[in-house]
Amino acid sequence: MSGRSAAAVLPPWSRTPLGVIAVIAALVVVALGIVYSGHSEPGTVDRWVIDPTADSVRRPWRYVALATDFLGEPAGAAALIVAVVACCLLLRGPRAAVFVVAGTGATVVTATLLKFPVARTIHGDDNLSYPSGHTAFLTALALVVTLLATGRPGVGRTAGTLRALGAALLAGAAMGWAQVALGAHYPTDVLGGWCTALAVVPATGWLVDRTSDRLAGRTSKAPQEERH
Numbered sequence: 194m195s196g197r198s199a200a201a202v203l204p205p206w207s208r209t210p211l212g213v214i215a216v217i218a219a220l221v222v223v224a225l226g227i228v229y230s231g232h233s234e235p236g237t238v239d240r241w242v243i244d245p246t247a248d249s250v251r252r253p254w255r256y257v258a259l260a261t262d263f264l265g266e267p268a269g270a271a272a273l274i275v276a277v278v279a280c281c282l283l284l285r286g287p288r289a290a291v292f293v294v295a296g297t298g299a300t301v302v303t304a305t306l307l308k309f310p311v312a313r314t315i316h317g318d319d320n321l322s323y324p325s326g327h328t329a330f331l332t333a334l335a336l337v338v339t340l341l342a343t344g345r346p347g348v349g350r351t352a353g354t355l356r357a358l359g360a361a362l363l364a365g366a367a368m369g370w371a372q373v374a375l376g377a378h379y380p381t382d383v384l385g386g387w388c389t390a391l392a393v394v395p396a397t398g399w400l401v402d403r404t405s406d407r408l409a410g411r412t413s414k415a416p417q418e419e420r421h
Contacts, residue, residue, distance in 0.1 A: 202292040203398040206350040207340060207357065211395040214358070218391035222324065225385045226311040229323055233314045235379050242380040243373055250374040261371035265327030270297075277338060289341050292401045293334075300333035300393040301326055304386055315379060324385030325378045328368045332390035335364030340398065361391060 203211070229236060250258055263269040274297060281289040308321035315322040339360040343353050369383030378386075 201402045202289055202341060203395065203402055204340065204343065204353060206353045207395070208399070210350060210354045211357070211398075215392045215395040218388035221388045222307070222385050222392060225381055225388075226307060226323060229313045229379075229381060230311050231313065233318070236381060239379045239381055254374070258371040258374045261367055262327065262375060262377070265330050265368060270301075270330055273334060277334065281341065285341055288401065288405050291405075292341065292398055293337050295401055296337040296394045296397045297330055297333045299397045300329050300390045303393050304329040304389045307385075307389070313379075313382070315382075316376070322378050323382045324389050325369065325372050325382045326386060327372055328365050328378070328383045328386030329389045329393075331368040332361050332365040332387050333394050335360040336390060336394045337398075340394075361387070365390070 264273060274293065277293050278290045281287075281293055304324050304326040307324055308326075311323045312321065313323040314320050336357055339357045343356055365383070365387035369378075369380070369387065372378040372383055373380055
């Protein structure tokens with residue numbers, strides 16, 4: 194293994210499958226955004242899943258939903274990021290820490306910006322709902338952490354991809370359930386948020402690796418140039 198491969202935040206096995214998944218996920222985000230643009234009511238698919246306009250859980254599950262929802266709120270999300278970044282600095286180094294912040298940050302920013310052109314609302318014209326930022330954030334964090342945790346020699350493409358997607362699916366399903374159960378989002382908003390994370394995280398990881406490698410290359414060349 195080269196030093197670059199060991200330091201990369203996107204393991205070698207992940208680049209092709211995650212690239213394909215990212216393209217498909219981006220297409221799903223765009224397609225759903227077009228279908229539900231300007232809507233203020235649940236669509237047919239939403240009604241198949243659940244009535245998303247009313248709270249559907251009672252105590253004690255409501256407390257579980259509220260606790261899960263908190264993880265996507267600014268305070269909860271910040272606490273998670275700080276904890277994961279601290280672990281990265283101790284175990285993997287600064288590149289991994291940058292990936293955590295950039296991967297989750299870019300996902301949340303993308304989800305937030307998409308809300309305005311889509312303009313889908315829930316519970317009033319001021320509540321933009323597509324895609325779900327909470328779902329996008331927790332999915333992105335789970336995907337980033339899994340990629341960093343499995344980025345070691347010996348992990349096969351199939352096993353690694355399944356682990357990454359499994360973690361993203363579990364995190365997205367947990368937060369998505371909470372958002373729909375609390376009446377904060379339609380089910381298709383949740384799907385859009387999940388796909389947003391799948392589209393943004395691989396691209397962000399590629400950019401982090403590429404930028405870090407360029408900076409490392411310039412740093413290594415500097416001493417050689419000084420000697421000449």
